[in-house]
Amino acid sequence: MEAISIGLLGLGTVGSGVVKIIERNQDKLMHQIGCPVKVSKILVRELDKEREVEINPELLTANPDDILKNDNIDVVIEVMGGLEKTKEYLQEAINHHKHIVTANKDLMAVYGPELLQSASENQCDLFYEASVAGGIPILRGLVDGLASDRITKMMGIVNGTTNFILTKMSKEGSAYEEVLKEAQALGYAESDPTADVEGLDAARKMAILSTLGFSMNIDLDDVKVNGITEITEEDLQYAKQLGYSMKLIGIAHREGEKVEVSVQPTMLAETHPLAGVQDEYNAVYVYGEAVGETMFYGPGAGSLPTATAVVSDLVAVMKNMRLGVNGRSAAVPQFEKKLKDDNEIFAKYFLRLHVSDEVGVFANITNIFSQRGVSFEKILQVPVKEKELAEIVVVTHQASLEDYENIMLHLRDLEAVKEIKSSYRVEGGAKR
Amino acid sequence: MEAISIGLLGLGTVGSGVVKIIERNQDKLMHQIGCPVKVSKILVRELDKEREVEINPELLTANPDDILKNDNIDVVIEVMGGLEKTKEYLQEAINHHKHIVTANKDLMAVYGPELLQSASENQCDLFYEASVAGGIPILRGLVDGLASDRITKMMGIVNGTTNFILTKMSKEGSAYEEVLKEAQALGYAESDPTADVEGLDAARKMAILSTLGFSMNIDLDDVKVNGITEITEEDLQYAKQLGYSMKLIGIAHREGEKVEVSVQPTMLAETHPLAGVQDEYNAVYVYGEAVGETMFYGPGAGSLPTATAVVSDLVAVMKNMRLGVNGRSAAVPQFEKKLKDDNEIFAKYFLRLHVSDEVGVFANITNIFSQRGVSFEKILQVPVKEKELAEIVVVTHQASLEDYENIMLHLRDLEAVKEIKSSYRVEGGAKR
Numbered sequence: 001m002e003a004i005s006i007g008l009l010g011l012g013t014v015g016s017g018v019v020k021i022i023e024r025n026q027d028k029l030m031h032q033i034g035c036p037v038k039v040s041k042i043l044v045r046e047l048d049k050e051r052e053v054e055i056n057p058e059l060l061t062a063n064p065d066d067i068l069k070n071d072n073i074d075v076v077i078e079v080m081g082g083l084e085k086t087k088e089y090l091q092e093a094i095n096h097h098k099h100i101v102t103a104n105k106d107l108m109a110v111y112g113p114e115l116l117q118s119a120s121e122n123q124c125d126l127f128y129e130a131s132v133a134g135g136i137p138i139l140r141g142l143v144d145g146l147a148s149d150r151i152t153k154m155m156g157i158v159n160g161t162t163n164f165i166l167t168k169m170s171k172e173g174s175a176y177e178e179v180l181k182e183a184q185a186l187g188y189a190e191s192d193p194t195a196d197v198e199g200l201d202a203a204r205k206m207a208i209l210s211t212l213g214f215s216m217n218i219d220l221d222d223v224k225v226n227g228i229t230e231i232t233e234e235d236l237q238y239a240k241q242l243g244y245s246m247k248l249i250g251i252a253h254r255e256g257e258k259v260e261v262s263v264q265p266t267m268l269a270e271t272h273p274l275a276g277v278q279d280e281y282n283a284v285y286v287y288g289e290a291v292g293e294t295m296f297y298g299p300g301a302g303s304l305p306t307a308t309a310v311v312s313d314l315v316a317v318m319k320n321m322r323l324g325v326n327g328r329s330a331a332v333p334q335f336e337k338k339l340k341d342d343n344e345i346f347a348k349y350f351l352r353l354h355v356s357d358e359v360g361v362f363a364n365i366t367n368i369f370s371q372r373g374v375s376f377e378k379i380l381q382v383p384v385k386e387k388e389l390a391e392i393v394v395v396t397h398q399a400s401l402e403d404y405e406n407i408m409l410h411l412r413d414l415e416a417v418k419e420i421k422s423s424y425r426v427e428g429g430a431k432r
Numbered sequence: 433m434e435a436i437s438i439g440l441l442g443l444g445t446v447g448s449g450v451v452k453i454i455e456r457n458q459d460k461l462m463h464q465i466g467c468p469v470k471v472s473k474i475l476v477r478e479l480d481k482e483r484e485v486e487i488n489p490e491l492l493t494a495n496p497d498d499i500l501k502n503d504n505i506d507v508v509i510e511v512m513g514g515l516e517k518t519k520e521y522l523q524e525a526i527n528h529h530k531h532i533v534t535a536n537k538d539l540m541a542v543y544g545p546e547l548l549q550s551a552s553e554n555q556c557d558l559f560y561e562a563s564v565a566g567g568i569p570i571l572r573g574l575v576d577g578l579a580s581d582r583i584t585k586m587m588g589i590v591n592g593t594t595n596f597i598l599t600k601m602s603k604e605g606s607a608y609e610e611v612l613k614e615a616q617a618l619g620y621a622e623s624d625p626t627a628d629v630e631g632l633d634a635a636r637k638m639a640i641l642s643t644l645g646f647s648m649n650i651d652l653d654d655v656k657v658n659g660i661t662e663i664t665e666e667d668l669q670y671a672k673q674l675g676y677s678m679k680l681i682g683i684a685h686r687e688g689e690k691v692e693v694s695v696q697p698t699m700l701a702e703t704h705p706l707a708g709v710q711d712e713y714n715a716v717y718v719y720g721e722a723v724g725e726t727m728f729y730g731p732g733a734g735s736l737p738t739a740t741a742v743v744s745d746l747v748a749v750m751k752n753m754r755l756g757v758n759g760r761s762a763a764v765p766q767f768e769k770k771l772k773d774d775n776e777i778f779a780k781y782f783l784r785l786h787v788s789d790e791v792g793v794f795a796n797i798t799n800i801f802s803q804r805g806v807s808f809e810k811i812l813q814v815p816v817k818e819k820e821l822a823e824i825v826v827v828t829h830q831a832s833l834e835d836y837e838n839i840m841l842h843l844r845d846l847e848a849v850k851e852i853k854s855s856y857r858v859e860g861g862a863k864r
Contacts, residue, residue, distance in 0.1 A: 017722070020722075021580055021581070021722055024721075025580060025581070025582060027766070028580075028582060028647075028766065029580065031647070031763070031766040032579060032763065129577075135720075135722075135723040135724065135726060136726060137573050137576070137577020137578065137726075140572065140573070140576055140577050141569050141572070141573065141577070141728075144569070144572055144576065144744065144747075144748065145561075145569020145572050145573070145741075145744055146569065146740065146744060147464060147743075147744040147747040147748070148453055148457060148460075148461065148739075148740055148742075148743030148744045148746070148747055149453075149457070149740045149744070150457060150460060215460075215463070273708070273729060276705070276708045281725075288567075288740065289456075290449070290452075290453055290567075290736040290737065290739065290740045291567040291730065291731065291736065291737045291740040291741075292567065292730070292731050292734070292736070292737055293713075293729075293730060293731065294567060294568060294569075294728075294729060294730030294731070295727075295728075295729035295730065296573075296726075296727075296728060296729075297705060297725075297726060297727035297728075297729065298723065298724070298725060298726030298727065299723065299724050299725065299726070302724070304722040304723065304724070305722065305723045305724055307580075307722065308578065308580055308581045308720065308722045308723040309577075309723075310580075311579075311580030311581075312576065312577055312578060312579040312580045312581070314580065315576075315579040315580055316576065316579070323755070323757045323760060325755045325757055328755060331463070331464065334459070334460065334463040
C-alpha cells in the first residue's frame with residue numbers, strides 16, 4: 001500500500017515533536033490507517049541550522065512551493081506560526097487539494113472560518129486541535145463527545161505561562177515582576193511576554209472555543225480582554241483569605257441566544273474544579289445543558305504534547321482519506337452571532353478600595369451600590385498602616401456589567417475614595 | 433430528506449433521558465446530520481407503566497422483534513441493561529444490519545470484542561461511550577484525541593457510588609455502614625450495592641478502558657478487584673494525616689508489552705489531579721508517552737449525562753450513515769494480551785498493624801521487609817489505648833506485589849503481630 005505523504009511547514013519545537021511521534025509510533029499509525037506515513041518535505045528558513053531531531057537534509061527545503069504545489073504531498077502540517085503569509089500558504093495548499101493540520105491559534109482565531117469554508121469547498125480536511133490547550137483533546141470533546149448537548153458555559157485556563165506565574169505568586173507570595181523573570185529563565189515565558197500576560201493568547205483560544213462550542217462565528221474582537229500584569233501580592237492574599245484561587249480565566253457564557261466571551265483575572269471559588277489546576281497546566285471546564293459539569297485537563301504546550309494533538313488530527317485526516325470522506329467535517333455555524341449587551345452580563349465582583357478613614361464614608365459607598373440594586377456577599381474593612389486611610393474589600397452579589405461599571409465611575413468621583421486598588425470578577429461557588 | 437429511525441431497547445432512567453435529548457435538540461441534530469431523527473419503537477416490559485417522559489403509547493412494544501427485525505429501523509439504542517438476553521438481542525439486530533449504540537458496561541466488558549467483530553463484519557457501527565464514566569467522552573478521548581500517542585497508564589475514579597461514600601466518610605468522619613445507608617436513601621447507591629462497593633462495576637469499566645487504551649483484549653477476569661467495604665474511619669484519618677486522599681481507583685499500567693489492571697482502594701497523594709474529584713463525580717487520568725498527564729472529569733451517571741453520551745454516539749453513527757462508512761471504526765486490537773506477573777507489578781503500600789508492645793518487635797518486623805529489599809518511606813508508631821498493644825503504620829517505597837504478599841504472609845506468622853488492620857496501595861507523589 002502506498003504511503004501517505006506529509007509536507008511539514010516549520011521545524012521548531014512542535015515540528016520536531018511531530019517528526020519524532022510519526023517515527024516512533026509508525027506501528028500504531030500503520031495499524032490504525034493501514035498504510036505507512038512519511039514526512040516527505042519540510043519547509044525551513046535556514047537549511048543548515050542545527051536541529052532537535054535528526055533529519056535527512058534532502059527533506060529540507062526553503063521553497064514553500066516544494067510542498068504547497070507538490071503533487072506527491074497529501075497533507076500539509078503547519079507548525080511555523082505567523083499570520084498573513086501563513087494564511088496565503090495554507091490557501092495555496094488548499095487550492096492544490098491538500099488537507100491541512102495546523103497548530104496555529106492566531107491564524108484560526110482570525111482566518112479560521114474563511115479557511116474552513118475554502119477547505120470544505122475543495123473537499124479538504126482542516127483540523128486544528130493543537131491550537132487550543134495543546135495536548136488536551138478539547139475541540140474533539142466539544143464537537144464529537146458532546147455532539148448531542150447544548151453548551152451553556154465554557155471556562156478555560158488556556159494559557160500556561162500566566163497559570164505558572166499566578167500559581168507561583170500565590171504559593172510563594174512573590175511579586176509579579178519577580179516571578180515573570182523566573183518564568184522567562186525557565187522557558188515558561190517568552191522574552192516578550194506581552195501576548196501571554198496581557199491575555200491576548202488566551203483570547204484567541206477562547207474565540208476558537210466559543211465559535212465551536214456555541215456554533216457561532218465569534219471573532220477575536222468580540223472577546224473582552226484583561227491581563228494579569230496588575231495583580232498584586234495583596235490581591236492574592238485576599239483571594240486566599242476569602243476562599244478563592246486567582247486564575248486568568250477565559251469565560252464563554254450563553255444565555256438563550258446571546259453570548260459573552262471574555263478573558264480576565266478571576267477569583268475562582270476553591271471548590272471549583274478549575275481551582276486546582278496548577279503550574280503550567282491547562283484545563284477547560286464545560287457546562288452542558290444535559291451533561292452538566294465536565295472538565296478536560298492536561299498540558300497546554302510543549303513539543304510532544306502539542307505534537308500529539310497534531311498527529312491525532314493527522315490520523316483523522318488519513319482515516320478520512322482511506323474512506324474517501326474528507327472535507328465533510330467543517331460545520332457551518334448553526335447560529336447567527338448575538339453578543340450580550342453590558343446589562344445582560346452578570347457576575348460577582350471583588351473590589352478593593354482605599355478611602356479616607358472618616359465617619360460617613362462607608363455609608364456613601366454602600367449607597368452607590370444599593371442605588372443600582374447591587375448588594376454585598378462579603379465586606380472587610382481594615383486600617384491602612386501609617387496613613388489616614390482605610391482599606392475596604394467587598395465581594396458583591398450578582399451585578400450586571402453595566403451597573404458595576406457605573407458604580408466604579410461614581411466611586412471614582414467620590415472625594416473620600418483615594419484609590420481603586422483592584423477589581424476582579426468572581427466565579428464559582430454555586431455550581432455552573 | 434427521510435428521517436433516521438431509532439429503536440430503543442429500554443425506557444428507564446437513561447432511556448427517558450435519550451428520548452428527552454432527541455426531542456429537545458432536534459434542531460442541533462438536524463444541523464449536524466442534515467435530516468430529522470425520530471424514535472420509532474421502544475421495547476418495554478410493561479406497556480402501561482407510568483413513565484418519566486410523555487410517550488405516544490403506540491411507540492411502545494413488548495415484542496423485541498418489532499425493533500430487532502423491523503426493516504424501517506436504522507439504529508438500535510440499548511439502554512435496558514442485562515447480559516445474556518441483551519447480547520442475543522444485539523446479535524439479532526446486527527444480523528439485521530442495524531447499527532448499535534449501547535450504555536451497557538456489563539455487556540461490553542464480557543461480550544465487547546465478539547459483538548464488535550460481528551458488527552464490523554456486517555458493516556454496522558457499534559458505539560459504547562456511555563458504558564464508561566457516563567457523560568465523560570473518555571473513550572473518544574482515547575481513540576481519537578490521543579490516537580497518535582502510546583498510553584502508559586490510566587487511573588480512573590469510574591464508580592460514582594463509591595466515590596460519594598468515600599468523600600462523605602472522609603469529610604464527616606462517619607463509618608462506612610452509616611454513609612452507605614445515606615447514599616441508598618439519596619439514590620446514589622442501589623438497595624443491593626454489591627457490584628458498586630465490591631469494585632465489580634469499576635472493574636468492568638477498567639476492562640473496557642484498558643482494552644481500548646492498550647489495544648489489547650483485556651477480560652474482566654484479568655482485573656484484580658478489591659472493594660471499599662473494609663475501609664475504616666481510622667484508615668481515612670491516617671490518609672489525611674499522611675497527605676493522601678482515599679479513593680477507589682482503577683489502575684491500568686503498561687510497561688513495555690506487559691500490562692496490569694486492578695481496582696482497589698488507594699491512598700492517592702493529595703497533589704494528584706484525581707485526588708480532588710469529589711462526591712459522585714468520575715474522572716479518568718491518562719498518561720501518554722508523548723502527551724504526558726491528561727484528565728477527563730465529569731458526571732459518571734445520571735439520566736441526562738449518560739443519555740448525552742448515548743446520543744453523541746448516535747450522532748457519530750448517523751454521520752457515518754450519511755457518508756456511507758459505517759462499520760469501519762471497530763479496530764481489531766493491535767497487540768496480543770500480555771499480563772504482568774506479580775514480580776513485575778510495582779507499587780508503594782500503606783500498612784497498619786497491631787503488635788504486642790514489647791522490645792524487639794519492631795526490629796523483627798523491619799527485618800521481614802528488609803530481607804525482601806523493601807524499605808520505608810514513612811513510619812508511625814502509637815500506643816493503642818487500654819491495651820498492651822502498639823499500632824504501627826508504614827508506607828513502603830516501591831515493592832513488587834510478589835514481595836509484598838510474601839511480607840504479609842510472614843507478618844501473619846509472627847506471634848507479636850496481633851492483627852493486620854489494613855493495607856492499601858499508594859499512588860501519586862512523583863509524576864508518572
